[in-house]
Amino acid sequence: MRFAVVRSSAPGCEPNCPEWISAEGTIEAGTPALFRRLLNTLGGRQLPIVVNSPGGNVDAALQLGRMIRKNRLDIAVGITEFSGCSPGMKNCQDNDGKGQPYFGTADESGAMCNSACPLMFAGGVRRVVGEWAYLGVHQITTTYRREKLLYRTTYKIVNGKKKVLSTKLVSRKNAGSYKTYEMSKAVEKRLSAYLKEMGVEQGVLDVMKATPASDIRLIEPDDMLEMKLVTSLGSLDLLTEKSMCPRRPMPANCREVPSNTKPAEVANIEAAPSPTAPAPAPGPRIQDQEMRFVVVRGSNPLCNPDCPEWISAEGTIAAGSAGELRQLLDMLGGRRLPVVVNSPGGDVQAALAAGRLIRERGLDVAVARTDFLDCDPGKAGCEPTEGLYSGLTIDAGARCDAACAVMIAGGIRRFVGADAHFLVHSIGMEEKVRAYLDEMAIGSGFFVAMQSAQYAKHSELSQGELREFGFTTGPQSVDALTGATICKSSPKPDNCRVLPAANAEAEAPAKL
Template identity: 45%
Template sequence: MYSRDGLIVRFANSFCLKYLSFLPLLAFLLVILPAAAATSQAAEQQKQAVQPPMRFVIVRSLLCQENCPEWISAEGRITSDTPARLKKILKAASGRKLPVVFRSEGGDVDAAYAMGRMIRKAGLETAVGGTRLKGCPTADPRCDAAIAKDGSSIGYTYSAGAYCFSACPLAFAGGTSRVSSQWALIGVHQITTIYNRMRISYRIEYKIVNGKKKEISRKEVGRKVAGQTSSTKLGKKSSAALTAYLKEMGVDDDVIDQMMSATPDSIKIVPPAEALRMRLMTDMLAYNEWPGMPLCAPDAPAEAVCHGHPPAQAPAAAPSGG
């Protein structure tokens, strides 16, 4: 799982100035400073990633003939440019409120926050599930050949073996309706923040005023990572951002306890009952419902292709004779 913290600047006690023999004087200042890296990651994601970066596909169900549901299949790692890709696919959807179906190992936390907010602003539902496109082989269920030039395709979703791990549940939390099934997995773990020690070079211009040196300009000319440290402690800024985001999405902050109970190289699977209690999920899919189905309207007919059908009402009893 990735996160971002603000830059922490602390100048080193020693530095080196190189003077030239003319005025104004020029110098290069080498500074070593610890800085919270622009990205941080879980230990297992420092290794080679299993999934490629997240890609979005608009899919229409092949399991029906008329008024077939559509959804946005979102599969892959969440990277810093994933929100921009999501924005592009939402534009392609032309205002249609299509559920977003996630299958992801996680990724960048700030990007997940941005995605969740985009999903909530657009009024979209989310689900955990995988997508298989028509005509694709088993080993490549979302093959390029099945995707049209406009980014659309035909296929179906599945729950068994689908997962939403690490930062993925944060993006998933953006849904107005958030569903999964007993055969799909939602998992969380601690955030590991990577701190970079940076060596920064400056070009500094001086002039002599009344016999004293005065800096008149400073320009950064280069920086290089000079070492790294990491921490699983959730800092004040990261903790405040996470708490505020969960509150914004209507999710109980007990999720944080779940996250902190699992080390970065493991995953805490959140049982469906717990996910429902914490409002990370709003409903569980029935055995005959699949990810990508829209939520049923209160007056939806029994034959409507949607999840969460309203309970059938018993017919009113006929009045008895006097």
Template identity: 35%
Template sequence: MSFVIWNFALWKFVARRSIAGFRLALVLSMAIAALMAAEPSVAAPVWPRTWLPLASAPMRVRLVRGAYRDCAPQCDEWISVEGTIGAESLALLRRALDATKKRKLPILIHSAGGRADIAMSMGRLIRARGLDVVVARTEFEPAASEPRGWAMSNSAICASGCSMVLAGGVRRFVAPESWTGVHEGVVPAQTVVQTIRYYRTRTFVRGNRIVGREKVFVGEKHVSRRFGRSAPTARSYAQLAAFFIEMGMTKQLYELLHTAPSQSMRWLTPDELLATRLATENRSAETIVHTPRAPAEPPAAALPAATPTEVVIKAAEPAPGTLSAPPPLPSFLRSTSARLHCAFCSGAGRKGGGDAPPPH
């Protein structure tokens, strides 16, 4: 747009000038075009389509144990939640939480969204259990006897209705290399099938009095109606705003939600995630579920047995002015009396005096 404005002003200036001015305007126009092309452009965020199939597949909830080599034999565990939030997602999550036997394991979620009502119910369940939520995907170890894998924050997605599951965490961790987005709600296109049944009523009369009626089934037919995509009602948005406030989010999150139409996405920056409280910390999943175990310390080496030269025998001090014989040696040292004697003799037979070092 700026290139067009510059060219318009330039050609207007030289419109009534000479041929030389026309040539000058042509040269300047080409130079301006080259400068505009050389200006760096700011690239818009690109949807991480690498891991989109996993985030859009039917939801799968699994209890996973870490496969890191430096954590054996007690590697950390987590609950992997991946895929579209559908009608069965709440039951799958509840079943997995019940299987943990009240252990507070973190939830690693990787989802492109889904049904808002189910997502809010999942968020409330997570908050009631006092669990943390991390935006991350799980890479599973192939051919493992039990679900084992590694947590991956890179290119993990938590978009649309997934933000409501994330909001349910007591602590909410989102790494800078993952993607968290919100947008306006939408009621997806759906087909509603209505069944119409036909009955015939028989009335039994005795005299002038009705004594009974009987309803007899005649037949039925199915009528399908197709509804296109539509915007949620004001009541639905009010319920969503109340949910975010209940989970401790700020009003700014609800406002950012309306900045993107339903067919697009508003990817939140790390600062926006913290400001809206949708994330309590910009932290990767690898630092949460991977706790390297310190190598066991080797047992303390046994102290070497004391040699006779290291044994100190303290004799009773004689009374002043009297002499007393040294006390008898213990029985276990009598065989080494010669070495002990040499240890106690001070420089006997050594020229120059001084204490002789104990024999070794």
């Protein structure tokens, strides 16, 4: 397998373009060392991986998957088509002065991730396989090699007994080999533990065991989603499309390169590496941190002493997110705080569960970011004061993508401000999602809008479209739930509270 850092050559993206790691070829025993070497050149940058591989060494694939997860990288199945110089070309100067040795575009058509490759793929934080890409599995083939060894042993007879003085290997000859095409119990146990570690269902292992080594079982997109092998139904455009870089916050794999910039020194890894330690994993971004729930109190001086409070929900919806939200709500007792969501999407089943929980508790929701006053809860040493964080809510730059819409649909009142971004695409599990939206009294047009962007680019919905579909309950923004003056209205909203004293004991912990 060859690794290279690639910058998008799509027309019109410069000077701010997405970059990714192209990973193409067979996974071999030395591949993890090559990948580690490449990561060490990136200085902590988190670039998604675009992989195209027929498979290869199982142990190496497991190592790669763990390295990908440790460094919190996203992954997609795709082929990188290079423009100008490519990694196999010697002394190519076409890209000199452009700030990057390799440029190209990523395409899913005909791309594959087969055999051992899905084990590597499982390590991604976000994992996508487009409609025109292939992911397949089969039984593991184990090769046993026989060797004929000849030893020379020197001994002497002492008191009638043989005493060995030395034994030396004289020759080693190949005595043939044989293969087995069914995984042993030990291998099955190891793969099962790995998939569980990566949050992937055991159904993947069942399909592997049921498919002969001479065949490949291509897994359908909906099945991949059910098995949690992919985190959403989308294409690699989600990670490499040129239009992603103007978003705020800007994705981590976008980089602005001024003209006439000196080329990057290391972008292609093929040679054997020197042993160096892997780069430390950088802090999480909203794209890859699991959804975090904290209770926040408005910090605007206009509201004191009676200020609004809300639940900030930021990050990717993970399998345990609904459980964490339930735990926090139970700690709050009967208080009904609105939920302010900023999320790129995530686990569909968890989003369904979170949405139903929000409806069950009678909570309002809005799409917005929480700007924390003193410190961000994600940083070490940042603790709430009296059980509460302080902050303000902001529409600008907030987003609700993919499965996030399912979670938002559970709100009693649902607001998406003019400066927030609301994007949808098909997320699979059509029957479950359709039934859920009907249950939440969302118009059928919303489901149609989701399906119209199947497996491809996100479709951004306007405020007018959201109201037309019955998704939002009004034109208001998050300020209707968290604004500084709402506590002066009558009747007073449920989420307003006068703190009893400066050092009063908090009613509920604020972080899960």
